[in-house]
Amino acid sequence: MIYPSKLIEDAVNEVSKLPGIGKKTAFRLVLHLLKEQSTATESLSSALLSLRKNITYCKECHNIADDHLCNICNNPRRDPSILCIVEDTRDVMAIENTHQYNGIYHVLGGIISPLQGIGPSDLKIDALTRRIPGSTIKEVILALSPTMEGDTTAFYITKKIKDFNVKISTISRGIPVGGELEYTDEITLGRSITARTTYEH
Amino acid sequence: MIYPSKLIEDAVNEVSKLPGIGKKTAFRLVLHLLKEQSTATESLSSALLSLRKNITYCKECHNIADDHLCNICNNPRRDPSILCIVEDTRDVMAIENTHQYNGIYHVLGGIISPLQGIGPSDLKIDALTRRIPGSTIKEVILALSPTMEGDTTAFYITKKIKDFNVKISTISRGIPVGGELEYTDEITLGRSITARTTYEH
Numbered sequence: 001m002i003y004p005s006k007l008i009e010d011a012v013n014e015v016s017k018l019p020g021i022g023k024k025t026a027f028r029l030v031l032h033l034l035k036e037q038s039t040a041t042e043s044l045s046s047a048l049l050s051l052r053k054n055i056t057y058c059k060e061c062h063n064i065a066d067d068h069l070c071n072i073c074n075n076p077r078r079d080p081s082i083l084c085i086v087e088d089t090r091d092v093m094a095i096e097n098t099h100q101y102n103g104i105y106h107v108l109g110g111i112i113s114p115l116q117g118i119g120p121s122d123l124k125i126d127a128l129t130r131r132i133p134g135s136t137i138k139e140v141i142l143a144l145s146p147t148m149e150g151d152t153t154a155f156y157i158t159k160k161i162k163d164f165n166v167k168i169s170t171i172s173r174g175i176p177v178g179g180e181l182e183y184t185d186e187i188t189l190g191r192s193i194t195a196r197t198t199y200e201h
Numbered sequence: 202m203i204y205p206s207k208l209i210e211d212a213v214n215e216v217s218k219l220p221g222i223g224k225k226t227a228f229r230l231v232l233h234l235l236k237e238q239s240t241a242t243e244s245l246s247s248a249l250l251s252l253r254k255n256i257t258y259c260k261e262c263h264n265i266a267d268d269h270l271c272n273i274c275n276n277p278r279r280d281p282s283i284l285c286i287v288e289d290t291r292d293v294m295a296i297e298n299t300h301q302y303n304g305i306y307h308v309l310g311g312i313i314s315p316l317q318g319i320g321p322s323d324l325k326i327d328a329l330t331r332r333i334p335g336s337t338i339k340e341v342i343l344a345l346s347p348t349m350e351g352d353t354t355a356f357y358i359t360k361k362i363k364d365f366n367v368k369i370s371t372i373s374r375g376i377p378v379g380g381e382l383e384y385t386d387e388i389t390l391g392r393s394i395t396a397r398t399t400y401e402h
Contacts (some may be wrong), residue, residue, distance in 0.1 A: 001294070001298075002294075003294075004265040004266060004271060004290055004293070004294070005253055005256065005257075005265045005266060005267045006269075006271070006396075007251060007252045007256055007267070008252065008256075008265060010248045010252070011248045011249055011251075011252040013248075014244055014245045014248040014249070015245065015248075015249075017241070017245070018230050019229070019230070019233050020226070020229070020230075021230075025221070027291070028220065028221070028291075029219050029222075030249075030252065031291065032219060032220050033219075033252070033253060033288065034251060034252070034253065034256060035310075035311070036267070038253045038254070040218070041249050041250060041252075041253040042250065044215045044216065044218070044219075044249065045246035045247075045249055045250050046246075047211045047212045047215040047216075048212055048215070048216075048231075048234060048242050048245065048246055049209070049214075049215075049242060049243065050208060050211070050237070051208045051209065051212040051231065051234070051242075051248050052234060052235065052239045052242040052243075053239070054208055055208055055209075055235060056206075057387055063205055063207060064205040064206045064235070065205060065206060066205075066206045066207055066208070070205060070213055072207070088232065089205055089232060090228070090229075090232065091389075092205070093202070093203075093204075093205070095386065096203075109236075110236070114320065129283070185207055187347070192218060196212075
């Protein structure tokens with residue numbers, strides 16, 4: 001596309017680096033900012049810059065936090081004997097929204113992905129192996145996405161922590177609630193049979 | 202949604218002010234910037250700020266330009282007797298992409314929309330009425346979207362320029378090329394019949 005101005009082109013290129021935003025959407029967003037008062041662009045920029053500069057992470061679980069401890073690690077009502085390992089903050093929020101979990105978290109900050117050049121040393125796995133020994137943690141739940149990367153990460157972590165005296169579990173895979181059995185892929189359906197739940201009666 | 206940090210919340214609020222970006226997408230974009238190097242956020246911000254600060258508009262057609270005249274107004278090969286009136290830069294680019302038009306443009310910078318509080322004085326309509334008299338312009342093409350706002354704007358402009366000695370035309374409405382006749386709405390189909398094109402033979 002030939003843009004009417006170099007400034008527009010630079011801005012479009014920068015905005016379209018964001019995930020899920022193509023050149024066309026980026027151009028629309030850039031034109032929107034041009035139509036708005038310049039204060040709109042200024043407050044957007046300053047919010048992003050201030051976020052990037054001042055963000056802090058919980059020193060216990062490595063979740064994003066305003067203080068040196070996050071609200072969850074800081075909450076005496078949470079059960080410190082169960083530790084849930086997740087990829088990032090969004091997963092913490094998703095699990096918190098279920099209101100089914102009262103333990104604490106460990107945020108890896110990503111997932112092992114050779115394609116994207118992310119190895120174990122880029123994640124908070126060493127921090128995890130330092131965190132467990134001598135702690136109150138009795139169970140570690142691996143709550144990673146059931147993808148190739150998620151499974152690789154889970155396998156790696158399991159190997160690293162299997163000698164600690166903790167139970168290791170993973171969130172169950174199966175047919176989503178509301179899903180249709182006949183449209184479920186074979187792997188999921190197979191797992192949902194082998195990992196079937198016994199009715200308690 | 203409860204965000205893990207006030208800084209995140211502020212950034213999400215700012216990003217979700219952009220059109221078509223909801224809170225969830227905004228949160229994803231913000232987390233992406235946190236994962237990237239801080240230079241990514243800095244170059245994004247500076248591109249947007251520099252755009253907003255240094256952008257200039259062509260003094261003839263009011264299109265976005267790097268100089269005081271845009272590439273089209275500055276091009277001696279363009280036909281200065283035909284003037285195409287469009288809403289914004291994107292429409293200029295769309296028409297340029299057709300390679301069917303060799304005249305010049307007039308960019309209104311918006312469209313009359315009482316709902317959004319945009320009146321004629323917010324647009325470059327006065328500039329248009331000053332531009333036509335004494336110029337080489339012989340025909341004015343109204344290339345506005347066939348919506349309520351577009352039609353209102355076209356009607357207003359027609360009233361303003363009808364006393365100048367110029368031919369006024371509008372882009373044709375009809376069935377899009379590749380469209381199915383039976384699925385076309387009544388108004389479009391009706392217009393495509395009344396404004397039918399005679400075969401030249």
